[in-house]
Each structure stands twice: as structure tokens, then as C-alpha cells.
Amino acid sequence: MSQPTWRSYCQTIGDRAPLFAAIREAWDPDVALYPGSYVDLSPSTAIPSVTYVDTDRRAARFFGDADLVASELSGRALPEAGADVTFIHQDYSTPLPLETSSFDLLISLYAGPVWDNCREYLTPQGLLLANASHGDASLAALDPGLRLIAAVQHRAGVYRLIREGLGDYLVPKRPEAADPQTIRDRGRGIAYTKSAFAYIFQLV
């Protein structure tokens, strides 16, 4: 298989640049951490400094090619976005060469237990973008140190941040399923009465 790039990967996952543009407009994060990023460069279209972490060789090859990364961002990045793109080829569950409390935004999308392993890198009042697929949003919903500040709805390539009526979200269909250890053991999220593509939480 040929070397994947962000733009080729977009044919599979869609273009998430509008999601990060919406996050930038709402909260203006400067520094983001994306463990389990694979080649998803979309945060750098909106955020000035993003550190990507993955064990995958193809991700390492993609981010290792600075010219390719720059060309993929060319014409796509918002002003000041994409200035610093760093890649760490490492398992995110091992200590990363990063300062604790130094990232405004932690991104957890389809990549396992990022919240449990990388929460220490988030600044006070930092943001967590997480989805429920591998359980992270479900764990975050049960974490008293976080509060839900937005749900992300996604339809036909359009991402919308929902900031009102959040009490309707993350309501388990089966309340007994909302147990952190069970979610960790299963490695996947639980079903909610109203679902969303992802959720944004803030450290309290």
C-alpha cells in the first residue's frame, strides 16, 4: 500500500478541518496534543501548535516529511495555524517527552484510552475533545474533574458545536453500564439516548 497522507486519509474519514475551525473560533486553543493521530493533520489547519503522537510507521513517515506536511497544509490552514507541527513516534501510554500541564486541547478520536494516559499534559481549564468509540467520552462523562461544554454534531461534512441543552447528551440508555472499570475493560463507549460525533469537556 502506498504511503498515506492526510489528504488521502480524508477520503476515508472526511475532512475534519471545519471541526477544528469551529473549536478555534469558540475557544482559540494555541497548543494541542493529539495521541493516536495516525496521519490526521486536520488540527493544524486551525491551531498554531500541535503535537501528534503515534506508534504507526506510516504516521512517522508522513510527519517526518516536512515538505509534504507543509504542502498538505498549504491553502488549507487558517492564519497562524500550522506554525508548529511536531510528531512523537511513541506509545502514548509511556511517559512522553512533554511538560505536564502544557496543552490547551487534548484530542482523543478512535485511539484508545487517551484520557487515562495523557490527562496530565492538559493545562488547568484545558479542553478534551473525545468521542465515545473507544470509551474516552464515556469515561470523561463520569470524571468529576471534567464538565461537558459542547457536543459535536456531524452531518454531510458539516460540524456543529452544540452548547445549549447539554443535559440531553451523555444520558446512558442503560444506567448500570456507566461504570468506569467496565468501560475500560471493554475498551468501548456506552450507548446514549442522544448521540453525537464527539464531545468537548473542560477541566474544572
Ligand SMILES: C[S@@+](CC[C@H](N)C(=O)[O-])C[C@H]1O[C@@H](n2cnc3c(N)ncnc32)[C@H](O)[C@@H]1O
Ligand atoms: C483508528 S486510528 C485513528 C486515527 C485518528 N485519530 C482518527 O480519528 O482518524 C488509531 C490510531 O491510534 C494509534 N494508537 C493506538 N494506540 C496507541 C498508543 N498506545 N500509542 C500511540 N498510538 C496509538 C494507532 O497506531 C492508530 O494510528
